Amino acid sequence: xxxxxxxxxxxxxxxxxxxxxxxxxxxxxxxxxxxxxxxxxxxxxxxxxxxxxxxxxxxxxxxxxxxxxxxxxxxxxxxxxxxxxxxxxxxxxxxxxxxxxxx
Amino acid sequence: xxxxxxxxxxxxxxxxxxxxxxxxxxxxxxxxxxxxxxxxxxxxxxxxxxxxxxxxxxxxxxxxxxxxxxxxxxxxxxxxxxxxxxxxxxxxxxxxxxxxxxxxxxxxxxxxxxxxxxxxxxxxxxxxxxxxxxxxxxxxxxxxxxxxxxxxxxxxxxxxxxxxxxxxxxxxxxxxxxxxxxxxxxxxxxxxxxxxxxxxxxxxxxxxxxxxxxxxxxxxxxxxxxxxxxxxxxxxxxxxxxxxxxxxxxxxxxxxxxxxxxxxxxxxxxxxxxxxxxxxxxxxxxxxxxxxxxxxxxxxxxxxxxxxxxxxxxxxxxxxxxxxxxxxxxxxxxxxxxxxxxxxxxxxxxxxxxxxxxxxxxxxxxxxxxxxxxxxxxxx
Numbered sequence: 001x002x003x004x005x006x007x008x009x010x011x012x013x014x015x016x017x018x019x020x021x022x023x024x025x026x027x028x029x030x031x032x033x034x035x036x037x038x039x040x041x042x043x044x045x046x047x048x049x050x051x052x053x054x055x056x057x058x059x060x061x062x063x064x065x066x067x068x069x070x071x072x073x074x075x076x077x078x079x080x081x082x083x084x085x086x087x088x089x090x091x092x093x094x095x096x097x098x099x100x101x102x103x
Numbered sequence: 104x105x106x107x108x109x110x111x112x113x114x115x116x117x118x119x120x121x122x123x124x125x126x127x128x129x130x131x132x133x134x135x136x137x138x139x140x141x142x143x144x145x146x147x148x149x150x151x152x153x154x155x156x157x158x159x160x161x162x163x164x165x166x167x168x169x170x171x172x173x174x175x176x177x178x179x180x181x182x183x184x185x186x187x188x189x190x191x192x193x194x195x196x197x198x199x200x201x202x203x204x205x206x207x208x209x210x211x212x213x214x215x216x217x218x219x220x221x222x223x224x225x226x227x228x229x230x231x232x233x234x235x236x237x238x239x240x241x242x243x244x245x246x247x248x249x250x251x252x253x254x255x256x257x258x259x260x261x262x263x264x265x266x267x268x269x270x271x272x273x274x275x276x277x278x279x280x281x282x283x284x285x286x287x288x289x290x291x292x293x294x295x296x297x298x299x300x301x302x303x304x305x306x307x308x309x310x311x312x313x314x315x316x317x318x319x320x321x322x323x324x325x326x327x328x329x330x331x332x333x334x335x336x337x338x339x340x341x342x343x344x345x346x347x348x349x350x351x352x353x354x355x356x357x358x359x360x361x362x363x364x365x366x367x368x369x370x371x372x373x374x375x376x377x378x379x380x381x382x383x384x385x386x387x388x389x390x391x392x393x394x395x396x397x398x399x400x401x402x403x404x405x406x407x408x409x410x411x412x413x414x415x416x417x418x419x420x421x422x423x424x425x426x427x428x429x430x431x432x433x434x435x436x437x438x439x440x441x442x443x444x445x446x447x448x449x450x451x452x453x454x455x456x457x458x459x460x461x462x463x464x465x466x467x468x469x470x471x472x473x474x475x476x477x478x479x480x481x482x483x
Contacts, residue, residue: 019252020250020252021213021214021251021252021280023189023213025161025187027159027161027187029111029156029157029158029159030111030159034161036161036162036189036213037189038189038191038213038214038216038252038254038281039328041113041114041161041162091280091323091326
């Protein structure tokens with residue numbers, strides 16, 4: 001049953017981080033980054049890996065988008081937000097609102 | 104290294120032992136459990152994990168039987184974790200003491216799935232064949248206390264499917280992050296007990312309504328996974344995502360299989376005691392036999408869904424028709440579909456009659472093998 005993803009990354013001030021059961025790893029066998037969850041493996045493209053690498057619980061969604069603009073010629077902010085929202089809906093990402101986490 | 108023609112596997116199911124303190128009548132372990140008692144040693148498992156990682160495996164599912172019966176489980180988890188594998192323990196939770204759990208946490212275990220048989224002790228213990236419900240709940244709380252995410256696994260059948268709402272309430276009370284409500288798959292002991300386990304259509308419809316409502320209510324708090332019963336579907340399940348395509352299974356005696364029940368098929372054996380995992384994955388006859396679509400008969404061969412469900416399950420085709428190369432009889436297009444339709448109809452009729460007696464799966468004795476012994480005497 002498909003469910004509509006909640007818009008959880010909000011207004012850009014949210015600070016996403018990987019859920020504690022989710023692992024972002026580089027797979028040398030495939031030469032790609034992968035996102036590991038209990039039942040699924042997602043093979044990421046370069047942009048996906050870059051976005052998730054920035055989801056450290058201290059950067060806001062807006063800061064993540066800004067950093068991507070510095071690295072890539074073409075970055076669609078809406079696509080970044082949609083990517084994060086989809087992962088939040090799958091509970092791969094958790095979102096802190098407000099103050100940045102320490103550590 | 105994998106050739107271009109063969110995809111790399113993502114997941115390894117390690118069935119560490121078929122020993123189990125539970126006696127669930129829906130178990131899909133082999134009927135001849137004693138034939139698998141010559142278990143791989145610790146050193147052999149560590150070698151298998153390293154070979155699996157080199158082959159591209161990213162997820163390790165530790166199961167059985169009851170994996171906690173292996174005294175080297177912590178060592179296996181530590182090694183897997185160091186290799187970069189995502190480690191998932193699938194357990195009855197019997198034996199998950201605070202001490203053991205702490206060791207596994209320290210060794211890097213990523214995720215724990217605990218089975219419960221029902222929402223209350225009397226039925227859960229009766230289905231498990233041993234007093235276990237209270238210990239499972241204690242272990243589930245321990246998992247949460249240690250900061251692990253918790254998944255509850257519940258196998259559904261005629262005797263507990265009407266209680267699915269209460270099972271979901273239990274999961275909520277325990278603070279589970281995920282619950283997998285999976286209908287019984289009819290292999291091994293479950294197939295033997297099918298007449299006593301298969302639910303009626305009316306039961307399924309009620310359960311599905313409860314699950315739909317719970318999903319909406321729990322969205323964002325608990326993930327509810329509902330695995331449909333394939334006997335009641337129009338199309339078969341895409342078994343293992345295709346034969347030898349994404350997953351492999353190593354069973355307690357070191358045989359490597361495309362799925363955990365493929366030992367039932369009349370195919371040549373392949374063992375990590377005789378070959379590398381890479382050779383078995385890429386070249387062994389057992390992995391080649393049903394890979395891709397060339398082996399398919401009609402109606403699969405000309406079906407637009409042939410790369411959606413891959414012809415369904417080879418083990419189910421063999422168990423129900425005696426020919427592993429036929430279309431899975433759960434498909435409504437299969438010429439053998441009448442076999443499944445008759446079982447479903449019998450279940451609808453049996454809903455009115457007293458429950459059939461279920462045969463509990465026994466607990467086999469295991470052979471402890473010294474680390475230094477060489478190649479095992481192999482099953483013919």
